[in-house]
Amino acid sequence: MGKPExxxxxxxxxxxxxxxxxxxxxxxxxxxxxxRSRVKWxxxxxxxxxxxxxxxxxxxxxxxxxxxxxxxxxxxxxxLLTVPTAFALLAYSALPDEMPEQGIDLSVFxxxxxxxxxxxxxxxxxxxxxRSMEPIVSHGGDVQAALKFMAxxxxxxxxxxxxxxxxxxxxxxxxxxxxxxxxxxxxVQSWGIVTKPVPA
Numbered sequence: 001m002g003k004p005e006x007x008x009x010x011x012x013x014x015x016x017x018x019x020x021x022x023x024x025x026x027x028x029x030x031x032x033x034x035x036r037s038r039v040k041w042x043x044x045x046x047x048x049x050x051x052x053x054x055x056x057x058x059x060x061x062x063x064x065x066x067x068x069x070x071x072x073x074x075x076x077x078x079x080l081l082t083v084p085t086a087f088a089l090l091a092y093s094a095l096p097d098e099m100p101e102q103g104i105d106l107s108v109f110x111x112x113x114x115x116x117x118x119x120x121x122x123x124x125x126x127x128x129x130x131r132s133m134e135p136i137v138s139h140g141g142d143v144q145a146a147l148k149f150m151a152x153x154x155x156x157x158x159x160x161x162x163x164x165x166x167x168x169x170x171x172x173x174x175x176x177x178x179x180x181x182x183x184x185x186x187x188v189q190s191w192g193i194v195t196k197p198v199p200a
Contacts, residue, residue, distance in 0.1 A: 010072065011063045014084050021091035022056050025049060028095035038103030044110045044170075047177050048117060049094040051184050055124075056091050058188045059084045083131055086124040090117065114173065118165035121180075125157045156183030 029049075032039055062083075072080075093113065096104055129150065136146050156179055163176030 017088050018056055018059050021088035025091050031099045035099045040105040042106035045106050051181050052090045052094045056087050083127050090120055115165050118161040121161045153187045
């Protein structure tokens with residue numbers, strides 16, 4: 001098996017996991033829209049779901065670097081699967097899965113879930129940081145430059161997760177969500193995929 005085939009083999013599995021997670025979010029959004037007359041709306045879980053969706057899409061970009069390998073062990077494969085799997089779990093939980101006959105109050109949904117989301121986000125962030133730093137350290141990369149770029153992202157995520165977890169007032173939870181959204185957008189705004197020209 002050549003390197004391109006290995007990349008296709010590995011990335012296909014992760015792509016399926018991420019695509020199913022994104023599909024679940026779309027289906028949950030569809031249920032809310034169909035039952036909109038029975039929904040008591042609150043923008044907080046919707047904004048959180050939007051941030052999670054952005055992170056799920058960003059994982060597609062990371063496939064290019066994560067699975068750019070010549071060989072891989074079972075243990076390393078399981079390690080590399082942790083971040084996309086954790087984001088998938090966040091995606092599954094970000095919006096209601098069921099629509100009761102009596103309707104649903106998204107403010108109640110937020111109050112029931114926001115602390116779990118904050119803890120999950122801290123776990124995902126820690127795993128993502130370790131995944132990003134591991135190849136830089138092991139290959140003798142510029143650790144200082146990597147930390148300089150990642151420090152404001154980590155600080156923003158930690159701060160926003162703490163606010164979301166501890167907030168008892170709606171204004172504070174909105175502040176935590178907006179900080180989280182700004183941090184994620186800052187982290188992914190420069191990402192892109194560029195193909196190399198084929199030699200003549």
